[in-house]
Amino acid sequence: MSLAVRERAKERGKRPARPAGTARRTGGGTARLAPYLFILPALALFAAFRLYPIGWSFVLSLYHTEGMTQTWTGLGNYQRLIHDPLFWKALGNTGLILVVQVPVMLCLALGLSVALNSALLRWKPLFRLGFFLPVVTGLVTYGLMMGALLNQDSGAVNWLLSLVGLPEVHWLTDPFWAKVSVMLALTWHYTGYNAVIYLARLQGIPDEHYEAAAVDGAGAWRRFWHITLPGLRPALLLTVVLSTIGTLQLFDEPFIMTGGGPDNATTTIGVYLYQTGFRYFDFGYASAIGYALVLIISVFGLIQVKLAKEED
């Protein structure tokens, strides 16, 4: 192998010089095959277990599956999707989390990162450690933990509420509060992660900018608005994109905490897809739901990238 590579290299050495930039990057043409060999394992696995299933699921989405039999239905599954109230409900639930939980979490993370970066704050290592701890906690772990804490009759949260004289809340059994519970769990889990992304950016903003602004008489709020926020823009965009994609694919939290209930109040598209595929074994319809999800994510992704470009 390496002999062949070297032979090739010798051959190429005799050829006229390539443009300077590429020549330096490829090491003067030492090896042509080498890069492909380095990425080969990843590409092969990726093609077999990702690209192939993506294509296959499109084919599946064109079939009606019932038990072991498959019948061609063309776009039938997609038509069914449009008239499926449960799909729209799942879409609405997912959208609600997107417009409520994501902004709340990102604002919280923003405040947290500014505080963690502040010269006024003491015991910084302790805080960074503590706020990041939920990030390493697995989805099932914290889903079960939240489920127990929010337990209606005997959970600690309702006990705390009763201490201050508030009525007990049906956290996981009331459609409204079940949504709130899922959002609380999500916020608990991901705020620290986003805050760390902001923090890394904040530490790159030179102190001199703040000092100069302070000399010019800019108050704390103006400094935040004119220095901190613009400096954070790439990180803000990144977290918005990541959170949007993550939310649209949301599965684990509602699946563990509420199983999508009560009355489908927390059924997300991800949960609906799973139930269709693996509870009712309607693989064709499940694949159609999946492709609808891809379409939605792509649209959101395009909008966000476009907005980012227009701002520049």
Next chain:
Amino acid sequence: MARTGPAFRAGKRGQVLLTGLLLVLLAFTVAPLYWLLIAATHNQHDIFGRPPHLLPGGELGANLAHLQTSVDFGQVVLNSVLMATSYTVLGGIVCTLAGYGFAKYRFRGRGFLFSVLLLALVVPTQLTIVPLFKLMVNLGWLNSYQAVLLPNLALPFGIFLMRQSMRALPDELLQAGRIDGCGELRLFFRVALPTMKPALAALAMFLFLFQWNDFLWPLVALRDPSSYTIPVALAALTGSSDVDYGQLLTGTAVAAVPMAVLFLFLQKHFVSGMLAGAVKQ
């Protein structure tokens, strides 16, 4: 970073206020985890006692024993450890090789191949689950380690992370090696890898964490209780009609504590790793 200027000394009150505020927030963040640890040492009845217990009880052993009767939890933990370890090693190799290839070579199709990998971030995992399941059925791989491991070995996040880190490696160093007649593979092992230790540590932590906590795919691929990983086993327990929270939360704590400890020791690498993958310079 000692700031002793007059402007900073004046902020004593702000200091106390801010630190106090964050301590309250921190309490909300850490309290559930603390409660989980305590709950793991109490029985079902005491877990939901009012007021909640704040100190450990003596039921940890009993809870573990109950857990063992519901599901072969020893086997489940062993499965999780084996899968996460082998995933870390194999995934680490695949991602590091690919990251190096993308970072240090210019080759035909590089841009295209990289954007194909990017595609994986947009296409939801759920979409590929149904065909992957069928694929595993056809291969006869359900309940096997390879069924769980193979689909995610080429983890885009891992490849990005390594590509990002490898870029910091000066081309001149590789160039010098080539002039000395060093082959490409040796160059990778002898020159590139040794400089990558922090990135490798971050990658390893991330991969281990990913596999340890992964839920949806193992839930689908593992149908036989003896092949379950911890998250799948715990989720299966909640499915039964009368859940014993003593054993359930003990199992949950067993899943959480090793990761928390690992994180405490390696947090520096971990956070920098998360950022290397997330933030484009």
